[in-house]
Amino acid sequence: MLRKITGKLLLVLSLSVFSFSFSFAQEGHEATHENHESKEATHEEEKFDIGKMIMHHIADSHEWEFAHGLTIPLPVILYTKQYGLEVFSSKRFTEGNGVYNGYINLHEHIHRLNPQGGLDEEVHVIDLSITKNVASMILSAIILVTLMSTVAKGFSQNRGKAPKGIQSFLEPIIIFIRDEVVKPNIGPKYEKYLPYLLTLFFFILINNLLGLLPGGANLTGNIAITLFLAVITFILTHVNANKHYWMHLVKPEGVPAAMLPLMWVVEIAGVFMKPMSLTIRLFANITAGHIIILSLLGLIFIFQSAAVGGVVTLFTLFMNLIELMVAFLQAFIFTLLSSMYIGSAIEEHHEADHGH
Template sequence: MLRLLTNKFLLIASLSIFSLTFSFAQEGHEGHHEAKAEAAHDEEHFDIGQMIMHHISDSHEWEFAHGAVIPLPVILYTKEYGLEVFSSNRFKEGNGVYNGYINLHEHIHRLSPDGKIDEAVHVLDFSITKNVASLLLSAIILIVLMSTVAKSFQTNRGKAPKGVQSFIEPIIFFIRDEVVKPNIGPKYAKYLPYLLTLFFFILINNLLGLLPGGANVTGNIAITMTLAVITFIITHINANKHYWLHLVKPEGVPVLMLPLMWVVEIAGVFMKPMSLMIRLFANMTAGHIIILSLLGLIFIFQSWAVGGVITIFTLFMNAIELLVAFLQAFIFTLLSSMYIGSAIEEHHEADHGH
């Protein structure tokens, strides 16, 4: 069942990427025949870096493909003008300006009467951006998916799992038995709901980001920072006295070396969440940049031969990114379990390496 679902997913992803690259190549090819001079002008001024940044960055609208855009609600608050809510499509109609606000590279500012940015007005942006909308979508998927699995588990208690339960249940048991239990120990049950939620939340957002038009949620450092901070807080709220004593006075360290060890230990405390934050952000962003760079070559060369080769390489990279999506969710959960386990383990367990 797992192999069948995986094959179906890979087939759908492959067809999506192939159709996307084919349409890009076809659009460039037709434009070349219809207006050769104009196509040459576009090729000369095509900025692949700007295209990549546009697709991996957050936005006040959700663009699935060229011309297929869903406007999102813009929610702004200023002390001088209060709360204002309108559609992001208003900015497009006004060439980036609407109702005294200007959208400069997805940063909204208030304009003064002379048309310049009013630095005295601080704009608080609570808009539902592309990343926020994708987060809400992933939350809905996670709630529906896990509710379905829980209901199926209750219905089929003592029987073989069926449907989506047969796909999700082995993953849940794997995370529990191979990741959480060995690293946290007997008190694992208290932290299992958080760690399972963490794993599936990262996994679902990683997979959504691989779909054409998907948002780069886990490639946003603010999102990965929030997840890392949550792990940091849970770790240190539940840390026992042995953990804190080890930070203050590590065993076997001479008294004269303690000030140096304090610096090392404190740095280590904050390096752990930073490693979680940067690892997930860098890996997911790098994968998106590589795929978009390959697709950008279609616009640069405007060749059927190049388009065919790029399609093959893009499919290969998408297969690698599919593996990375699972791997990064696993690594983030594994390291979070290790950090929590090291903070709550008893003194004799730490001494014997349990």
């Protein structure tokens, strides 16, 4: 079973590498063709812009581009006080060179134009669009609900029997998170927080894996998403914190009264550093992995050499395997640290004293 799963993962990674290569090759060919058609184009203008390519693939956008020429338009939902709610397809921006119905899309930031064609500073545009990251988040939520519903149904039907199908693959992971992560760090009251922590782990894992697929969105590499997940953990921790936790922040034991103002600064800083560490760790690791892989693939079109292409493709496949491990590792670390933060806030005084 494990050998089959490993084989399938390797196949997916191989297809990912060659799909990325094919996509970038098309982009490079298209860019070269356009440059040759332009009048007296310079040599610098014909060069492959690797920085632009990387930012294009890791940033959010109002359309979902899987490969060059294969793009799915997404709903653009805008609200302004002057013009109310307006909904249209992002394809309208593509057809109008970034301009449609008085709006302009400047680097995925939508602004209203005035009659003279400039930006209308008096109109504040609230963008509620279904962007690539939002669509990917909806897709991952559907996958998560489907998988967990299937596992729950399989558990109820096979109660007392060996698990089958997807249940046999996910159940050991669920038990591992429960017994090795949540229980040891939260203690006897772990059941209250287990649903949230399991959801957190699988949500991050699914989006990390989706981001490795060709055309996948960089959802967990978006700092707004990682910040939101960290804020949920922060709120859950402090809403359920007990008296001992708050007293430790206000008056730590054994600290002289003269040192208390300094300790308050240290403790308050520590409270807010926890969600910041969760936010930056996940965001930085996922984004860095994508940048490395895209940079390696970009070398193929910079050197335009078959030998370099072969070496880069092999090394990119290796980096995809590393990123596959990082996808699991970062989901595990985020869940582990969230469990530790919650556990430290709800542990009883005698448990804290004895290190339980």
